[in-house]
Amino acid sequence: MRYKAGLETRDKILQATGALIAETGLEGTTIKAICGRAGVLPGSFYNIFDSKEQAIITVVREAINAVDPDPEHLGTDTLDDLVDAYIRFTVEQEDLARVYVRMAVSGTKDNSELRGRMLRHHEGRVSRFAAAIGRQHPELADGEARQRAETLVSSLNGIAIHRVLDPAFDVALHARSLVNMTLAPV
Amino acid sequence: MRYKAGLETRDKILQATGALIAETGLEGTTIKAICGRAGVLPGSFYNIFDSKEQAIITVVREAINAVDPDPEHLGTDTLDDLVDAYIRFTVEQEDLARVYVRMAVSGTKDNSELRGRMLRHHEGRVSRFAAAIGRQHPELADGEARQRAETLVSSLNGIAIHRVLDPAFDVALHARSLVNMTLAPV
DNA sequence: TTCAAATTAGAGTGACCACTCAAATCTTCA
DNA sequence: TGAAGATTTGAGTGGTCACTCTAATTTGAA
Incomplete structure (x- = not known):
């Protein structure tokens, strides 16, 4: 993740993940849903995050730090x-x-x-x-x-x-x- | 559940469910695992419980009451x-x-x-x-x-x-x- | 002994899910 | 401008899961 595009994708994913958690809970927060909402494909997701869990943890941690x-x-x-x-x-x-x-x-x-x-x-x-x-x-x-x-x-x-x-x-x-x-x- | 056989099946299922929870957590506690351990087939399970969740709740409640x-x-x-x-x-x-x-x-x-x-x-x-x-x-x-x-x-x-x-x-x-x-x- | 209801049998269903991969494309900097 | 590496593409994979359904069998009360 060295280029601007990567950071933007990361942001889009985190935002989509947070929104989905709020709207549908953890059940509705699937890779497919996250990607659909973020306008990103699974390959991109996994280019940035190792796993779904990692993305979710990131969202929670950033909210706590905020x-x-x-x-x-x-x-x-x-x-x-x-x-x-x-x-x-x-x-x-x-x-x-x-x-x-x-x-x-x-x-x-x-x-x-x-x-x-x-x-x-x-x-x-x-x-x-x-x-x-x-x-x-x-x-x-x-x-x-x-x-x-x-x-x-x-x-x-x-x-x-x-x-x-x-x-x-x-x-x-x-x-x-x-x-x-x-x-x-x- | 009016016959003795039904009650025995119920007991076997609850015992197997409790053991599986202790050994593998909720992840390992699948219908297949419960039935395998209890020596029962899915059809029998669903003849007695409406859902997996119901069986698990029953196990927890009985343990709390105990x-x-x-x-x-x-x-x-x-x-x-x-x-x-x-x-x-x-x-x-x-x-x-x-x-x-x-x-x-x-x-x-x-x-x-x-x-x-x-x-x-x-x-x-x-x-x-x-x-x-x-x-x-x-x-x-x-x-x-x-x-x-x-x-x-x-x-x-x-x-x-x-x-x-x-x-x-x-x-x-x-x-x-x-x-x-x-x-x-x- | 009969018979309706309870119970078991067990293969099958359809859906969903996290994750992969190799090829194509884009970005940056030397 | 060239090339190395970052990023995207998107169909595909293998697996798992809760639950269903119909026919066969067993049970127990009358």
């Missing part, structure tokens, strides 16, 4: 910023959020490739949450902040998933409640 | 009992837990059939959690107990899902921490 309150990882984000970004992704991109969850639980228990990647992503998020907690409450031991971050992030995942099931679920309310509990003194 | 601390819904269960049962299902039946989550997030946003059923199930669980919280802390307003139960159950879901991704994740630790936070005074 709401990052501190994309450069400068450590300037507060816990509220981080939680906000998380909620925004969940609420504004619910279709992608569903796909994200779905990828996480797909495959067998020893399908380590994708799972490892998601764990690393989760790990990074926990670290940032822990750092933000530490900044806000310096009296907290590092280990304590980290454990609270772990509980918080996993719990937020649960909130997000429930919202995927029930669009009326008040994500913000429960997220706030979790943050308060997390920052409460022992 | 760990219910109060199957008769007498209201004798404590919050710890409920959380324990939840954790047990997550840890001991991790393959089924993964399938459970997967079914929840499968399909499109308006695939209301299965989703509605799971929401009702979740709703029932929240009610029992709320009742247990109320029994333990009668000074709490009903609405408050219920909201805490909602946050707790959703958060536990998140914990469970993370455990599905990372078998080393200490579910019990984080669950306990959540319970403590939930029961803490405002």
Whole structure:
């Protein structure tokens, strides 16, 4: 992918993939549908992406990065910023959020490739949450902040998933409640 | 299904389905595999179940019921009992837990059939959690107990899902921490 | 013993899907 | 401008899958 044409094709494919996920879920997002929508042929698709999965992962990752309150990882984000970004992704991109969850639980228990990647992503998020907690409450031991971050992030995942099931679920309310509990003194 | 033979076939199919889910995940759990393992032919399968999905749902539901601390819904269960049962299902039946989550997030946003059923199930669980919280802390307003139960159950879901991704994740630790936070005074 | 209904047999169906490949064409830069 | 390499073309492949259908067989109540 060194020429302009390749980049344009890539963009068209990613856009078509995102639109299809929103409209038809993962079921409707076939190679044929993606290519048809993007005005591209399967050969071109596979010239750029190794697999359908790779294209989908790219779409999700870019959407997640788009709401990052501190994309450069400068450590300037507060816990509220981080939680906000998380909620925004969940609420504004619910279709992608569903796909994200779905990828996480797909495959067998020893399908380590994708799972490892998601764990690393989760790990990074926990670290940032822990750092933000530490900044806000310096009296907290590092280990304590980290454990609270772990509980918080996993719990937020649960909130997000429930919202995927029930669009009326008040994500913000429960997220706030979790943050308060997390920052409460022992 | 009025004769003994039909019931036996049903059992064989459910057992084979459960075993296949544990061994190969949802991908390997095809009609062909189920029938082969159960020593049954597709015709028999479809004489008893309307679809593959129905058989899988049956397996999951029966496994969840099997760990219910109060199957008769007498209201004798404590919050710890409920959380324990939840954790047990997550840890001991991790393959089924993964399938459970997967079914929840499968399909499109308006695939209301299965989703509605799971929401009702979740709703029932929240009610029992709320009742247990109320029994333990009668000074709490009903609405408050219920909201805490909602946050707790959703958060536990998140914990469970993370455990599905990372078998080393200490579910019990984080669950306990959540319970403590939930029961803490405002 | 009879017979209607339940159950099994098992080959078959049609659809769909992710992905491939070799030839043709285009793009860039030396 | 030439040529190396990037990109497109698009028909094709091999496979899998959930599910169906009709005829044969078995069951159990009357």
